[in-house]
Amino acid sequence: MNSKLAFTWEKAKQLAEQIVFNNLQEHLKDIEIDVLRGSWEGLTYEKMAEQYHMSVSYLRGDVGYYLWRKLSEALGEEVTKSNFKGALERAGERQLPPHIDSNVKEPKSPLAELAFPDGSVPLGSPFYVNRDALESVCYETVLKPASLIRIKAPKLMGKTSLLTRILAHAESQNYQTVYLDLSSVERAILTNLDKFVLWLCFMVGRKLKLENRLKDYWETEILGSNDNCTVYFEEYLLPQINCPLVLGLDEVDRIFPYNQVVEDFFGMLRSWHEKGKISEQWKQLRLVIAHSTEVYIPLDMNQSPFNAGLPVTLLEFDHKQVLNLAHLHGLNWNDIQVKELMNIVGGHPYLLRLAMYKVYTTKATLKQLLQDASTEAGIYSSHLRWYLEMLHSEEAQGLKEALKKVVISLEPVELDSMQIYKLHSMGLVQQQDNQVMPRCNLYREYFRRVL
Structure with missing residues (x-):
């Protein structure tokens, strides 16, 4: 009975994300988490569609279908909207350590709750590795009027971890911040410029907890999509908050393949950045965008945000950073062991952290781990x-x-x-x-x- 009472939404969410990543090597999308929470709260797909401003058929036929299929595969049993709570709770009872259900609070070291490295490093985590002076430069830049920061790195290299820290620093200075992950946006929106900028305006307003007034500002007979979006920011969103706004756009290369959107959208971002050099209103907006590669569609150099602002390229960890990370994981490694691991995975942040997590939690030897690394029996399978x-x-x-x-x-x-x-x-x-x-x-x- 106590374990059932202790099984909260936050624990269910954390468990679902961890199990899906461990078994399928992918993260739950934001909209999938929204559907999971709505189901947890007993909402119908109709209620969720009304709440999330999406179609019922999309939530039930696309999001819901793939969500329950993922959980079924990850948990090894048939999972549906009606039985997922029990399935997750049973999985939690098999996996969670005894102290989770204990009423006795024992002193724990930071390593006692070492989290599986399944994505970005949470704020406040001791396992975030600073990249020399890079963070400081970003923190200084985001406070400058009309600043633009471009973070580039391949997947699993730490883009989101840095992006969230830049936003957190801005919040500490009483700025408003909005984080949007384009990887969770459905293709039908990404491939249509008008729908995409409408989505952008709606989501920014929603994150700022402002009333949706798109109907009052959207003039389709006279203005194009970019102009409408610009007007909405200039005349409604920015004046409403009366303080600097930092807009963080993650995974923007999601729209690179769509010629009909990429040129106009990125041209609009560049125009906002340029407006901030002369307009007091637009000086309030600061942009932070993260992407995995260069845009491979030729853009006019005067309309591209990819040749303006502060470019930030995330490199792999060096030997010293890896040694420090090992010590943070409670591993008494020397230079030789660090070199052995880096010879296999280089300075790749995720691959390094996964190896250290496994060595610490399973007490496996580094030698055995590296022998099996590239096989189906290895930790990277x-x-x-x-x-x-x-x-x-x-x-x-x-x-x-x-x-x-x-x-x-x-x-x-x-x-x-x-x-x-x-x-x-x-x-x-x-x-x-x-x-x-x-x-x-x-x-x-x-x-x-x-x-």
Whole structure:
């Protein structure tokens, strides 16, 4: 009885995210978490559609269908909207350590609740590794009028972790902040400029807890999508908050493939940045955008935000940072052990943290872990399988053969520019001038075998 009372929404959410990532190597999307919470609260899809301003068919037929299918696969049993609570609670009873249900509070070290490294590093976590002076530069820049910060790095390299810290710093200065993750936006919105900027205006207003007044400002007969969006920010959103606003856009390369949207949208962002140089109103807006690769659609240099503002490129951790991270995990490693791990995974933040998490929590030896690393029995099997499935998907046409060339060659190889863009944004390769090589030996060994 006590365990049932203790099983809260927050624990259910955390457990669902962890189990899905552990088994499927993917994160739950924001809208999937919204549907999960709505289901937890007993809402029908109709009520959720009304609350989230989306169609019932989309929530039930797309989001709900894939959400319950993911949980079914991850939990190993049939999961539906009506039985997911019990399924998650049973999984929690199998996985959670005894102290979760204990009423006795015992002193715990920071490592006693070491979280699985399944995404961005939470604010306040001791496991966030500062990248020399990079954070300080970003913190100073975001406080400047009309500033623009561009964070670029492949997947799982720490973009979101840095982005959220920049927003948190701005909040500490009494700025308003809005974080939007474009990876969770449905394709029907991303491929239509008018729908996309309407979504942007609506979501920013909602995050700021402002009344939706789009109907009062949207003039479709005279103004285009960009002008309407600009007017809504200029005449309604910015004046309403009367303080600086930092807009953080994560995964903006999600719209790179859509020519009909990318040019106009990024042109609008650049125009906002330029307006801030002369307009007191637009000086209040600061932009932070994160993306995995360069935009591969040619943009007018005067209309692109990708040649303005502060460029921030996240590199892999160096030897000293990895050694420090190991010590934060309670591992008494020396230079030799750090070199052994980096020889397999390089300075890749996620791959490093996963190895350290496993060594600390399972007491496995680093030697055994590295021997199995590129096999189906290794700790990276789910991560590697996810990549393999991506390479076999229709969206990745031609990438499988391109990567095969890279992993079987001992020298950097030349590829088609689009293949380089896509493989680099996925985090599978690193560039050397106009050539590429595997990002780490783990990827070389695994894909040389399976491809």
